[in-house]
Amino acid sequence: MTTVEFQDGEHRDGENRGREDRGEHRDERCRDEKFRDGGFRELALVRRAPGDAPAATAVIRVLGKLPGGWEHAWRLDEDGGRIHLRIRPPSGSPAHAVRDWLAEVLTDPALGGWRDAGAP
Numbered sequence: 001m002t003t004v005e006f007q008d009g010e011h012r013d014g015e016n017r018g019r020e021d022r023g024e025h026r027d028e029r030c031r032d033e034k035f036r037d038g039g040f041r042e043l044a045l046v047r048r049a050p051g052d053a054p055a056a057t058a059v060i061r062v063l064g065k066l067p068g069g070w071e072h073a074w075r076l077d078e079d080g081g082r083i084h085l086r087i088r089p090p091s092g093s094p095a096h097a098v099r100d101w102l103a104e105v106l107t108d109p110a111l112g113g114w115r116d117a118g119a120p
Helices: 055-064 097-105
Strands: 041-047 071-076 082-088 114-116
Touching (some): 041 097, 055 082
Antiparallel strands (some): 041 082, 071 082
């Protein structure tokens, strides 16, 4: 299992301490009309094909494109085919800020093999 550093700074190796560790999401789609968990948006990115960029590489690229002041946590599925993100823009950001950011991130050719799991 992949070791992940969560926003709280803790490292977890295959431990099931809660919903986020087990990958149980109430909804994997980014919905503009609802902010959950104190303003965090839950997103999931999925790899289109096994030959696309590995999840560990893709998550670094994605997080490197976060604007300053945005909070985040992330987790990779054990099989490496899905990235779970929790993103919170600063207070006062427009409701569509996360959606717009993600759309821009996914235009990067280096992330061409990844897509938003909630997109049609």
